[in-house]
Amino acid sequence: MIGATKKDIKQQKKTKSAKTKGGNIKKKIALIGSGAIIGFLNGFFGGGGGMVCVPILQKVLSLDAKHSHATAILVIFPLSVISSCIYVFNGFIDSFPLLTVGLGVVIGGIIGAFALKFLPPKVVRLIFAIIMFLGGIKLII
Amino acid sequence: MSIYLIIFLNILFGLISGVFGGLGMGGGTILIPLLTIFLGMDQKLCQGINLISFLVMALFSLIIHYKHGFIETKGIIFIEMGGIVFSIIGALLASISPTLLLRKAFGIFLCVLAIIQSISIFKNK
Numbered sequence: 001m002i003g004a005t006k007k008d009i010k011q012q013k014k015t016k017s018a019k020t021k022g023g024n025i026k027k028k029i030a031l032i033g034s035g036a037i038i039g040f041l042n043g044f045f046g047g048g049g050g051m052v053c054v055p056i057l058q059k060v061l062s063l064d065a066k067h068s069h070a071t072a073i074l075v076i077f078p079l080s081v082i083s084s085c086i087y088v089f090n091g092f093i094d095s096f097p098l099l100t101v102g103l104g105v106v107i108g109g110i111i112g113a114f115a116l117k118f119l120p121p122k123v124v125r126l127i128f129a130i131i132m133f134l135g136g137i138k139l140i141i
Numbered sequence: 142m143s144i145y146l147i148i149f150l151n152i153l154f155g156l157i158s159g160v161f162g163g164l165g166m167g168g169g170t171i172l173i174p175l176l177t178i179f180l181g182m183d184q185k186l187c188q189g190i191n192l193i194s195f196l197v198m199a200l201f202s203l204i205i206h207y208k209h210g211f212i213e214t215k216g217i218i219f220i221e222m223g224g225i226v227f228s229i230i231g232a233l234l235a236s237i238s239p240t241l242l243l244r245k246a247f248g249i250f251l252c253v254l255a256i257i258q259s260i261s262i263f264k265n266k
Contacts, residue, residue: 027216028216028219031216031219031220031223032219032220032222032223033223034220034223035219035220035221035222035223035224035225035227036223036224036226036227037223037227038220038223038224038227039223039224039225039226039227039228039229039230039231040227040228040230040231041231041250042224042228042231043227043228043229043230043231043232043233043234043235044231044232044234044235044238044243044246045169045173045188045231045235045243045246045247045250046169046173046185046187046188046189046191046192046232046235047167047168047169047170047172047173047188047191047192047195048167048169048170048250048251048254049224049228050162050165050166050167050168050169051166051167051170051254051258052254053220054165055257055261056220057213060216061213061215061216063213066211067211067212067213068165069164069165069166069211070165070202070203070206070209070211070212071165071211071212071213071214071217072165073162073165073199073202073203073206074203074206074212074214074217075217075220075221075224076195076199076224077196077199077203078221078224078225079221079224079225079228080192080195080196080199080228081196082225082228082229082232083192083228083229083231083232084189084192084193084196086229086232086233086236087185087188087189087192087193087232087235087236088189088193090236092183092185092186092188092189092236093186093189093190093193094186094190097151097176097182097186097190098189098190098193098194100147100148100151100152100155101151101152101154101155101172101176101190101194102155102190102193102194102197103152103155104151104152104153104154104155104156104157104158104159105155105156105158105159105162105168105172105194105195105197105198106155106159106194106197106198106201107155107156107159108155108156108157108158108159108160108161108162108163108168108198109159109160109162109163109168109198109199109201109202110159110163110198110201110202110205111159111160111163112159112160112161112162112163112164112166112168112202113163113164113201113202113205113206114163114205115160115163115164116163116164116165116206116209116211117209122262125166125258125262126259126262128161128166128171128258129254129255129256129258129259129262130255130259131171132170132171132174132251132252132254132255132258133251133252133255133256135171135174135175135178135248135251136174136247136248136249136250136251136252136254136255137248137252138174138178138248139174139177139178139244139245139247139248139251140245140248140249140252
């Protein structure tokens with residue numbers, strides 16, 4: 001009787017570990033594939049990878065909103081290092097706008113990072129999306 | 142436009158997009174259209190500027206996020222594995238693409254992102 005239960009438990013453990021192992025491989029493949037999409041878009045458009053990354057982190061790694069927003073910056077950092085090198089090498093850079101725009105971006109980035117403690121409400125994010133949509137239309141036409 | 146106005150607008154646009162970038166909401170998606178539409182800057186140049194200023198900004202905001210405990214590292218290595226290879230492909234493809242094509246493609250990318258963003262806002266809590 002006891003032997004049987006032990007066997008059962010062993011069997012259960014085995015199937016459980018096999019299941020999680022299969023799940024892990026699936027998850028890894030999903031992560032590599034997601035990385036490929038994020039990397040391609042971030043390299044091709046010189047940005048925007050983070051925005052694609054946030055919902056992926058929420059879905060695949062089940063991170064919450066704050067963690068996924070912060071972690072997205074970590075994810076695209078190495079990708080942006082590589083893409084920047086290629087852009088600089090091909091001459092898509094100019095020191096005057098880089099220094100002035102860059103100064104604003106860095107100061108703004110610090111403000112934004114502190115503001116994540118109070119994640120912007122839905123309204124702000126919706127306004128952001130609408131502005132982005134209008135900007136997109138303007139670039140297409 | 143006077144040089145001072147250009148300097149002012151450059152810093153202002155950088156500041157606005159920096160705030161969104163630091164929040165992890167995609168600073169570049171707002172910086173690139175601001176620079177190309179209002180200052181008439183070249184699309185590829187803006188992309189290069191965005192990438193490099195993001196790097197400096199990200200260093201600061203990552204430190205802050207790390208201190209707040211918002212950074213998760215588990216599983217990230219796998220994203221990088223796919224990401225690094227394809228960011229090289231993406232950047233090389235951008236370099237050889239005509240600027241106008243890149244500009245229009247970027248416009249479509251923005252619209253799609255805006256739609257996805259709106260859907261997720263209404264779906265999540």
